[in-house]
């Protein structure tokens with residue numbers, strides 16, 4: 001039996017034949033199995049984000065699109081009358097009762113004929129409403145083409161309403177169009193609950209979630225013959241900007257259609273989001289680069305805590321942890337973003353016992369992405385997995401830094417620990433570290449002068465991390481590694497078709513990416529003359545031009561530059577602009593080459609421990625003889641060369657328990673052999689290279705301290721009242737190879 005038409009009060013038995021309790025039509029005309037009318041019609045053109053003619057910003061993770069759907073199904077006719085007149089408050093499902101009560105309190109007209117006459121804006125008010133919704137309307141129409149056609153063909157009218165429930169656009173309608181017009185599904189009609197009571201548009205706005213209203217669940221009698229599906233449209237900040245609705249005669253009801261409407265509303269939200277990201281500093285490119293650069297799984301999270309993008313590592317992590325609700329709620333994340341500190345979250349206990357090697361918790365670092373007004377648009381969440389150690393471990397230790405838990409990847413430093421990753425206690429290094437930590441807080445450009453591998457990049461990153469710009473991008477560029485012909489456009493970007501092979505729509509450069517943050521120009525002496533001029537302008541007034549464009553752009557960047565060349569000499573030879581040199585060289589910091597450092601053995605030991613931890617290489621020891629050879633080498637490649645030498649030694653040591661000089665790279669062994677012969681282990685006499693009297697006294701004191709400390713350098717240092725590095729340094733000078 002067909003579902004009764006509009007305005008006809010529904011009899012009990014007729015209704016029960018038409019809709020089940022979920023509002024699904026029981027005797028619907030045949031459509032493809034599992035498909036609805038609308039779905040059937042749009043399936044050819046709808047294949048998810050990215051197919052709507054705009055660049056998809058997000059990669060959706062699987063999630064239910066209708067999980068918060070409010071489905072309002074009709075009650076018995078006599079009950080409706082009794083409830084609406086306030087005689088009884090039962091016999092109706094609670095959500096429906098709530099919307100009816102709200103409608104009544106708002107003064108909605110239960111018959112609805114009054115609203116038919118009154119509820120339409122005059123032409124000029126409508127024009128103003130449409131103008132206010134101009135952005136929404138334009139973006140919606142860019143994605144609703146296929147949907148509108150499907151609505152037309154399946155006798156649904158599609159309605160776009162603004163945040164007040166005023167219809168600003170309609171599409172489709174087919175055979176239902178005239179009826180829709182009579183019921184005021186037309187531009188300018190107000191569909192808020194206060195006027196028309198429970199209906200999909202007004203109720204979706206009131207509830208801020210998708211709503212399906214079937215037949216007599218509508219508050220107003222005149223709308224009882226309708227089925228309407230609506231979903232709110234929110235901007236990236238989560239504010240409702242409008243509603244998308246599809247309405248037809250009640251007999252067209254199909255539970256699947258609400259899914260299509262929700263998906264379409266989401267598609268419109270995607271376009272709005274794409275626009276917002278494009279306007280945010282750096283655009284979506286910034287987000288992509290941030291995610292690419294991350295060493296840890298990275299998620300992009302939007303209000304109200306929705307993961308909208310995840311890089312490959314993050315997707316793999318999600319699969320591994322199988323815990324969809326691992327993120328703290330949005331306010332907690334936002335709070336973390338503002339204090340820039342780490343937050344450990346333990347994974348759901350429903351995953352059962354945590355065994356060795358399984359991810360047990362995540363350490364989150366949260367960075368905000370803000371729009372032009374400084375409002376938080378989204379959050380980048382970097383999630384370092386923490387794995388459990390020890391077989392058969394039943395549950396996680398409560399203390400976050402319990403020994404049974406170790407990080408799988410090194411954690412990015414927080415502001416107060418930014419310089420901690422720079423190891424060593426050499427006085428010159430210490431001076432550089434203190435100077436840079438102070439400079440970090442200012443906006444001054446910093447010029448780092450050092451040989452290759454001596455830690456320029458490490459210092460640049462620490463300066464950024466300790467600066468007020470820490471949450472903004474840090475963009476490192478090796479000017480010497482980019483082809484000179486491309487350097488200018490890599491840095492400044494280029495306009496559409498600026499050169500052969502240029503991106504058609506133009507592209508932002510690294511300066512735009514670094515907006516708000518720090519640009520690290522490594523090998524700055526390799527900048528071309530043209531790039532030097534352009535960089536000088538950015539430093540002076542914050543303006544620049546993309547290659548091939550005349551539109552002036554602005555960028556707020558802090559420059560940290562570095563070079564291993566003699567910039568003074570280059571300036572003297574007119575190979576580097578003097579004015580740029582004065583701009584970037586206001587604060588010059590020299591980093592000592594490793595061979596001049598007094599803490600080589602200490603640094604080697606610390607790097608060694610760090611490396612063993614990272615490689616899970618157990619308790620392999622660095623023998624005193626190996627340390628001695630390391631301390632004696634002159635390290636032209638500086639710390640980078642030292643790191644490689646240590647990795648080489650691990651590989652060569654194989655199953656041994658101790659690394660000896662034989663395991664070190666041949667360059668070190670050769671150098672070691674060239675050194676004067678040193679005293680043997682435990683020797684108490686002179687080294688045979690002629691110690692002056694003072695050194696002899698130090699030698700004795702050092703030996704005594706070491707002996708009474710069982711060779712423990714830290715303890716010996718404490719006894720002597722000197723730094724560990726001094727013990728190593730003295731030991732090196734005095735020819736001791738018994739340090740442990």
Ligand SMILES: Nc1ncnc2c1ncn2[C@@H]1O[C@H](COP(=O)(O)OP(=O)(O)OP(=O)(O)O)[C@@H](O)[C@H]1O
Pocket residue numbers: 421422423424450451452453454455456457458459522564639640643
């Ligand atoms: N003081 C230090 N403590 C710990 N690690 C260091 C230190 N200095 C340098 N390193 C490590 O040595 C390697 C080289 O350092 P970095 O890349 O910062 O050098 P650089 O001067 O920028 O080199 P280049 O001029 O070749 O770019 C990196 O792996 C870095 O982590």
